[in-house]
Amino acid sequence: MRDLFKYIKPALFKLEPEQAHKAAILALKLGVAPRGSLPNHGLNQTIFGLKFDNPIGVAAGFDKNADVPNEIIKTGFGFAEIGSVTPKPQAGNPKPRIFRIPEHMGVINRMGFNNAGHDAVLENMRTARMNKQAGQFGVNIGANKNSDDFIADYESGIEVFYNVADYFVANISSPNTPGLRALQSKDSLQQLVDRICQKRAQMQLQYGKYIPLLLKIAPDLTNEDIEDIAAIVMASELDGVIVSNTTIRRDFIAGHVHENEAGGLSGKPLFEFSTHMLAKFYQATKGQVPLIGVGGISDGASAYAKICAGASLVQLYSCLIYTGTGIIDELRQGILDGLKRDSFNSIEDAIGSQANVWAQREV
Ligand SMILES: Cc1cc2nc3c(=O)[nH]c(=O)nc-3n(C[C@H](O)[C@H](O)[C@H](O)COP(=O)(O)O)c2cc1C
Known part of the structure; x- marks a missing residue:
């Protein structure tokens, strides 16, 4: 199925990246996007109480407004995370705000949380849930750029989407909303975590169901930051952490014409760094907190490496721009091959098996 994408790719790459993205969403809606054909045998797990057919x-950022969560699952993915969504609709930063870095299979974006806002996305999520047959839908929540109280925006996201989300992610790691990443600092984070966990508890009572709540962190953190965040997470009611968002580092693409574009770098150049941070976070949380590993997955080996570095589940976005959604077969097969090669009976046995190696690697 990746072969089909080879023919479409030159036309897509003639389009400006945001137009190409719109075309990809349309292709998914029309059911003509490349999809996988492998079964999910041997890849299912239950993580934070949710069943995942496969861990990918x-x-x-790919489906910010919940236009195609079911279609994403139909291509073969185990889960789709919509958002980030903010209370009020937001236009985001002026264009151009996304840059392809094909020489490195990378992307720089400074979208700035462009999204249709809670009301419109809730409507889309309700429709998507009515048609849902499989997979898990995460709702990634953010804060409006000019909000007086960032934390209140996260609380509001949990309240509004409680009945349509399978899990929540509080994204406090976008580099494109000024001040947002400061929520990762010890005192602010403690406040945020207290308030969002309290809001979830309140909603749990109201709806009589428990929706897992995760944090999404940046890779650009010091050892001290990691220890502080890990301690807060472990003492909290949070269910997991996503490592990581995009990086503000540029040394991975030094000399590239887009090197100095503001925003976050993602895709293959982020792989080693984000996997290193994932392993460090796995160690800091003593393997007791489910982690989702994201950053630079581009093939089966890199998906499997994230698991060995400490991820229970993995995600990708940027490399889909270069490979198309048909890559799902390669990713699933890569994980199965890795498990077999290393004589693991299940994904669970592989999680964190290489955390020591990845945590020590210089990046
Ligand atoms: C164009 C673009 C938009 C993104 N928007 C969001 C977003 O709204 N919320 C979020 O949590 N992450 C967002 N991300 C970050 C991705 O979810 C992911 O964490 C990051 O790109 C690293 O994974 P990748 O290398 O597989 O892309 C975005 C990434 C890209 C490339």
Whole structure:
């Protein structure tokens, strides 16, 4: 199925990246996007109480407005994370705000949380749930750029989407909303975590169901930051952490014409760094907190490596731009091959098996 994408790709790459993205969403809606054909045998798990047919999901930012969560699952992914969604609709930063870096299979974006806002996305999610047959839908929540109280925006996201989300992610790691990443600092994070967990508890009472709540963090953190975040997470009611969002580092693409574009770098250049941070976070949380590994997955080996570095589940976005959604077969097969090669009976046995190696690697 990746072969089909080879023919479409030159036409897509003639389009400006945001137009190409719109075309990809349309192709998914029309059911003509490349899809996988392998069964999910041997890849199912239950993580934070949710059943996943396979551990590979599409990361936030691809389907910001919940236009195609079911279609993402139909291509073969185990879960789809919609958003980030903010209370009020937001236009985002002026264009151009996304740059392809094909020489490195990378992307720089400074979208700035462009999204249709809670009301419109809730409507889309309700429709998507009515047609849902499989997979898990995450709702990734963010804060409006000019909000007076960022934390209140996250609380509002949990309240509004409680009945349509399978899990929540509080995204406090976008580099494109000024001040947002500061929520990762110890005191602010403690406040955020207290308030969002309290909001979830309140909603749990109201709806009589428990929806897992995760944090999404940046890769650009010091050892001290990691220890602080890990301690807060472990003492909290949070269910997991996503490592990582895009990086503000540029040394991975030094000399590239887009090197100095503002925003977050993702895709293959982020792989080693984000996997290193994932392993460090796995160690800091003593393997006791389910982690979703994201950043630079581009083939089966890199998907399997994330699991060995400490991820229970993995996600990708940027490399889909270069490979198309048909890559799902290669990713699933890569994980199965890795498990077999390393004589693991299940994914669970592989999780964190290489965390020591990845945590020590210089990046
Ligand atoms: C164009 C673009 C938009 C993104 N938007 C969001 C977003 O709204 N919320 C979020 O949590 N992450 C967002 N991300 C980050 C991705 O979810 C992911 O964490 C990051 O790109 C690393 O994974 P990748 O290398 O597989 O892309 C975005 C990434 C890209 C490339």
